[in-house]
Amino acid sequence: MSRIVSCASYAPSNVVTNDDLSKMVETNDEWIVQRTGIKRRHILDNETNGDMAYQAAKKAIEKSGLNKEEIDAILFATVTPEQLFPSMACSLKKRLGIEKKEVLAFDLSAACSGFVVALECAHHLSKSYKNILIVASEAMSKIIDWQDRSTCVLFGDGAGAIVLTRSMDEHTFHSYTEHDINDSLVTNTIYDEKIKVSMKGNEVFRFAVRALEKCIRKECEEANCTIDEIDYIVAHQANQRILQFVARQLGIPEEKFYKNLDEYGNTSSASIPLVLSEMVEKKLIQPNQKICMVAFGAGLTYSSCLWKVEGEIK
Known part of the structure; x- marks a missing residue:
């Protein structure tokens, strides 16, 4: 079992508005906002x-009150690593100046579901590793075709990080992977930089709605609680x-879904920690609340957890 001690995020200062994009492709602010x-x-x-990962991770560790040498494991979720090896997690450990050798550090790739999958991994690892740093950082702009208006309007770059520590906190987790890849989302291969992200939007929309609803209902069922x-819901x-x-579909107020995609767009695995960090800063997350985190992504993957907040998050 583990609890979230601190949360932080980072986004580049360079901002691209819808009006900026209208000068690059045939689109406009109204079209993008409506859709x-x-x-x-x-x-x-x-x-x-x-x-980005370093900035978010450094801040999360500082806010946690832990010494960096107390970090026992680093999990790094990303689909846009800078290199095949060493892992981004190992590179981050070195950059943070963590000298302790006995640190578990590895990357994982579950597309936009990456952060929640990493959270589930950390939940199980907490039996052996007391303090765990999870980082989700994505440079989606590097794999976008900026001439394809169906995708370039959607994505942004950003990073989020949390520090977990062992506790008796209660969670339920579920991760799923669809077995029908069906080319709904295709990203570039590491061998061909000419291939960029492409998406069959209508198919992804239907999958996403089905996956989110299924996960939320499943979490409530397993935790024996109602959606109310x-x-x-941090989606x-x-x-x-x-x-x-x-x-x-769930018959709940839209306000239960906290949203900040108007500012950041789709940052893949970084989107949920970006939301969490903003909610913590606004003091919206309080002890004993029930927070459902749910994500979907290429694979096709979907993952969720129901988290009971234990103590203050910094």
Whole structure:
């Protein structure tokens, strides 16, 4: 068992608005906002994925009150690593200046579900590793075709990090992978930089709605609670219409879904920790609340957890 001690995030200062995109492809602010809810996105300029991860991780450790040498494991979720090896987690350990050798450090790739999958991994690892750093950082702008208006309007760059420590906190977790890949989402291979992200939007929309609803209902069933007892649903920030549709399907107020995709767009695995960090800063997350985190992504994957907040999060 583990509890979240601290949460932090980082996004590049370089902002690309919908009006900026209208100068690059045939689109406009009204078209993008109506279909996605996105108004702006933060895009890397002179920074890297590793830079973002470092900023978020450093801040999360500082806020936790732990010494960096007390970190026992580092889990790094990303689909946009800077290199095949060493892992981004190992590189981050070195950059943070953690000298202790006995640190478990590895990357995982579950597309936009990556952060929640990492959280589940950490939950089970907490029996052996007391303090765990989870980082989700994505440089989606590096794998986007900026001439494809169906995808370039959706994605942004950003990073989020949390520090977990062992406790008696209660969670239920579920991770799933669809067995039908069906080319709904295709990213570039490491051998061909010419291939960029492409997406069959209607198919992904239907999958996302089905996956989110299934996960939320499953979490409630396993925890023996009602949807009304959940204080917030922190969902992957892909499209505002997806969240609106799921809210209607579940018969709950849309306000239960906290959203910040208007500012960041779809940051893949980083989207949920970006939301959590913002909610913590606004003091929206309080002890004893029930928070459902749920995500979906390429694979096709979907993952969720129902988290009972234990103590204050910094």
